[in-house]
Amino acid sequence: MKNNLRRQxxxxxxxxxxxxxxxxxxxxxxxxxxxxxxxxxxxxxxxxNSASLYYVTDKIGEDPKIVKQTDLILPAIIAxxxxxxxxxxxxxxxxxxKIAGPVYRFKKVTEEVAKGNFDIEINLRKNxxxxxxxxxxxxxxxxxxxxxxxxxxxISKPRYKAS
Numbered sequence: 001m002k003n004n005l006r007r008q009x010x011x012x013x014x015x016x017x018x019x020x021x022x023x024x025x026x027x028x029x030x031x032x033x034x035x036x037x038x039x040x041x042x043x044x045x046x047x048x049n050s051a052s053l054y055y056v057t058d059k060i061g062e063d064p065k066i067v068k069q070t071d072l073i074l075p076a077i078i079a080x081x082x083x084x085x086x087x088x089x090x091x092x093x094x095x096x097x098k099i100a101g102p103v104y105r106f107k108k109v110t111e112e113v114a115k116g117n118f119d120i121e122i123n124l125r126k127n128x129x130x131x132x133x134x135x136x137x138x139x140x141x142x143x144x145x146x147x148x149x150x151x152x153x154x155i156s157k158p159r160y161k162a163s
Contacts, residue, residue, distance in 0.1 A: 011104045016096040023092040024085065031084050035077040043070050102130040106137065118145035 010016055046069050102124050112120045118141055122134040 011097065011100040015103060016093075016100045019096040019099065020089070020092050024089055027088040028081075028085050031081045035081050039070060039074060039077055042073050046070055098127065099129050101125070102128050102134065106130075106133070109137065109141070113141055113144065116148075118142075118148060 102122075105122055105124065109120055109122050120141065121138050124131060124134050
């Protein structure tokens with residue numbers, strides 16, 4: 001049985017970091033926006049309703065201090081945003097690996113086909129993305145091979161340019 005584990009985690013560093021930064025930027029933006037909305041809503045409610053003040057003490061027997069709701073919420077918002085961004089960063093890094101591997105293979109196989117090597121196939125791991133695309137490209141390579149053999153190893157130039 002062939003070992004399907006990739007030897008390196010960052011297959012196409014430029015591509016993976018681009019995906020990583022875009023996802024991380026989106027999550028960070030939405031997290032900060034959500035936290036800001038919660039904080040400013042709490043601040044508005046605090047001005048409207050003075051009952052949103054809390055009395056807390058550090059030790060038993062001390063006089064309680066008055067603490068505003070926003071002073072309690074802000075550290076929780078910041079901590080939760082940091083945790084969300086870190087968890088998302090790890091998830092995106094792993095997921096970009098599942099995308100970068102197939103993209104790298106597609107690139108290498110298309111380079112070989114462009115050189116005239118039709119005895120090549122795209123093999124993806126069980127959990128990789130783009131399985132349907134790999135099957136379609138393998139079918140295309142087989143059909144190109146048949147046409148290449150029937151035309152005397154000469155394939156016509158493309159008539160259409162994909163955009």
